[in-house]
Amino acid sequence: MSDIAATISAQDGSPLRRNLNLFMSSRLSTLSAVFVLLFVLMAIFAPWIAPHDPNETDLFRRLQPPAWIEGGEFAFLFGCDGLGRDILSRIIYGARISIFIGFTVIVVATGIGIIAGLASGYLRGWVDITISRLVDILLGFPYLIFAIALIAMIGPGLQNIILALVYKEWVVPCRVVRGETLAAREVEYVEAARALGGSSRHIMLREILPNILSPVIVVSTIRMAHVIILEASLSFLGLGVQPPTASWGSMVSDGRAFMLEAWWVSTFPGLAILLLVLAINVASQGLRDAFDPKFHD
Amino acid sequence: MNFGKLIERLAQLIPVLLGVTVIVFFMMALTPGDPVQIMIGDQPISAEQEAELRHDMGLDLPPVERFVKFLGNAVTGNFGLSFFHRRPVIDVIVERLPATIELSLVSLLLALLTSIPLGVLAAVKKNTIFDRLATVGSLFGVSLPGFWFGILLLMLFAVHLHILPVSGRIGYAYEVDAVTHLLLIDSLIAGRLDTFGNALSHLILPALTLGLPMAAILMRVTRTSMLEVLSQDYITFAEAKGINRTGILIRHALKNALIPTVTVAALETGSLLGGNMIVETVFGWPGLGRLVVESIFVRNYPLVQAAVLFYAVTYVFLNFFADILYTVLNPRVKL
Numbered sequence: 001m002s003d004i005a006a007t008i009s010a011q012d013g014s015p016l017r018r019n020l021n022l023f024m025s026s027r028l029s030t031l032s033a034v035f036v037l038l039f040v041l042m043a044i045f046a047p048w049i050a051p052h053d054p055n056e057t058d059l060f061r062r063l064q065p066p067a068w069i070e071g072g073e074f075a076f077l078f079g080c081d082g083l084g085r086d087i088l089s090r091i092i093y094g095a096r097i098s099i100f101i102g103f104t105v106i107v108v109a110t111g112i113g114i115i116a117g118l119a120s121g122y123l124r125g126w127v128d129i130t131i132s133r134l135v136d137i138l139l140g141f142p143y144l145i146f147a148i149a150l151i152a153m154i155g156p157g158l159q160n161i162i163l164a165l166v167y168k169e170w171v172v173p174c175r176v177v178r179g180e181t182l183a184a185r186e187v188e189y190v191e192a193a194r195a196l197g198g199s200s201r202h203i204m205l206r207e208i209l210p211n212i213l214s215p216v217i218v219v220s221t222i223r224m225a226h227v228i229i230l231e232a233s234l235s236f237l238g239l240g241v242q243p244p245t246a247s248w249g250s251m252v253s254d255g256r257a258f259m260l261e262a263w264w265v266s267t268f269p270g271l272a273i274l275l276l277v278l279a280i281n282v283a284s285q286g287l288r289d290a291f292d293p294k295f296h297d
Numbered sequence: 298m299n300f301g302k303l304i305e306r307l308a309q310l311i312p313v314l315l316g317v318t319v320i321v322f323f324m325m326a327l328t329p330g331d332p333v334q335i336m337i338g339d340q341p342i343s344a345e346q347e348a349e350l351r352h353d354m355g356l357d358l359p360p361v362e363r364f365v366k367f368l369g370n371a372v373t374g375n376f377g378l379s380f381f382h383r384r385p386v387i388d389v390i391v392e393r394l395p396a397t398i399e400l401s402l403v404s405l406l407l408a409l410l411t412s413i414p415l416g417v418l419a420a421v422k423k424n425t426i427f428d429r430l431a432t433v434g435s436l437f438g439v440s441l442p443g444f445w446f447g448i449l450l451l452m453l454f455a456v457h458l459h460i461l462p463v464s465g466r467i468g469y470a471y472e473v474d475a476v477t478h479l480l481l482i483d484s485l486i487a488g489r490l491d492t493f494g495n496a497l498s499h500l501i502l503p504a505l506t507l508g509l510p511m512a513a514i515l516m517r518v519t520r521t522s523m524l525e526v527l528s529q530d531y532i533t534f535a536e537a538k539g540i541n542r543t544g545i546l547i548r549h550a551l552k553n554a555l556i557p558t559v560t561v562a563a564l565e566t567g568s569l570l571g572g573n574m575i576v577e578t579v580f581g582w583p584g585l586g587r588l589v590v591e592s593i594f595v596r597n598y599p600l601v602q603a604a605v606l607f608y609a610v611t612y613v614f615l616n617f618f619a620d621i622l623y624t625v626l627n628p629r630v631k632l
Contacts, residue, residue, distance in 0.1 A: 150324065
């Protein structure tokens with residue numbers, strides 16, 4: 001679509017539709033979104049797509065190289081790891097962990113952040129003071145260190161990683177929502193709802209929330225890339241999902257022992273993290289450009 | 298800046314620091330496992346000795362009293378004994394700290410030295426192929442998982458090309474008198490260029506791994522703020538006066554464009570602390586980050602507790618420093 005045509009079509013319809021049209025008019029953003037979707041589909045349909053069982057060991061295939069290198073075969077496209085497990089199958093299954101954790105952490109943290117931010121920004125008073133102080137304190141911890149300390153306490157595992165990341169992640173949407181709510185509570189439509197006798201709950205959830213959702217969605221998308229890297233970092237340190245479950249971070253870590261003779265063991269899972277995070281980052285930048293009026297010019 | 302305001306801002310840090318200390322204390326206090334049992338391991342010990350140890354560690358006190366004692370001890374730097382090293386925790390931390398500081402400083406320097414010229418160039422050459430490449434490069438930089446990038450660098454430069462060392466901070470054959478405990482500076486003070494070179498060769502890959510994501514962020518910030526400054530009236534005015542382009546860039550634009558860069562750099566220095574854990578683990582760098590990760594696996598909780606508190610307090614002060622720096626550099630902003 002030409003730039004002019006994109007601009008004209010972007011001017012039609014509701015704000016959401018207009019913003020989505022703007023987003024779709026960027027080829028790079030659309031391509032990245034499609035790429036992220038492909039990763040999600042790969043994760044969902046892993047049992048049907050993966051050529052082998054990701055945990056099946058075969059010591060005869062220990063450190064077998066990728067298909068295009070001598071000694072490799074196309075049935076094991078990216079080669080095998082130190083226990084003879086198919087790397088491609090483990091990458092496909094590993095996508096489930098990364099995407100599931102990234103998505104769950106963001107959804108739960110955004111839910112908590114929205115409620116806390118709305119209450120803080122709309123109710124003000126002691127609610128605002130309590131929530132804002134808690135946010136300040138949690139912001140006092142570097143993210144990874146906070147997560148590592150929490151996992152040291154509660155132990156590794158899927159559920160605990162999600163908990164450890166949510167404990168701090170909700171602070172980000174909370175700050176965004178609080179700021180937007182503070183601005184929105186002074187706007188006419190909110191004052192009108194108050195004058196009509198609307199309850200605080202009604203005004204927060206029905207009047208303010210729908211109007212401030214765009215920046216929250218944009219921030220959450222950007223944060224998802226961050227959470228995926230954090231999960232991979234925790235798994236790399238051995239504090240993530242425990243073996244034999246395949247996770248990209250622990251696969252990279254496994255490969256450290258074979259750097260000299262088998263570069264592929266670490267390289268491919270790391271490449272998967274890079275591609276997914278890159279695609280999310282590009283798509284979220286496109287979303288931000290489309291949804292934030294500052295970038296419309 | 299108003300001195301009274303500065304004191305006021307400093308006082309606002311107190312509840313945050315207190316809250317951080319409460320969280321760190323309860324995080325470790327609620328950790329499953331009896332610290333006394335972990336400390337004595339399988340050594341034979343009488344019930345009286347065990348009770349005495351429990352008393353010494355303050356574990357027989359109610360939680361609130363334990364916290365007050367912990368707080369008092371924390372202020373004086375007394376975090377008890379490291380289970381694993383059988384030495385005071387603070388000594389072990391102080392011993393490991395210089396390696397982490399040296400790595401962080403060199404990474405920061407590397408990030409600033411690459412990001413500022415690239416950011417300025419990208420802004421000046423807006424919408425050219427250079428600008429596009431720089432934008433793509435910065436996107437890659439922020440999307441790179443640090444631990445993987447470190448391993449790739451290791452595989453290429455240390456394992457295959459044998460140009461740089463695989464791990465550690467300095468070769469066994471090199472020694473230098475400790476003055477600052479920062480090897481690069483100490484070797485220069487001692488006039489030992491061979492030691493300097495060896496220490497530098499150990500630093501390059503970890504510093505690159507740690508500094509690159511930061512450089513990517515700083516480059517984007519510099520580009521954006523430079524573009525904003527270049528569109529201001531005073532730049533147009535300077536151009537109209539016939540001042541040459543380089544002069545305008547350096548004397549007028551860069552000075553103002555760097556305000557956000559410096560602030561973000563100060564903020565990002567805090568995030569280097571977290572990155573240190575990963576990078577030190579990948580490169581076997583003998584710093585605090587690696588010590589914490591190792592301590593988690595041997596359940597050396599007093600050390601983990603002290604280190605997490607140390608990281609958090611440093612982070613709070615770095616953020617405070619970034620705030621102050623922004624105000625000092627930008628007089629229009631009131632503290």
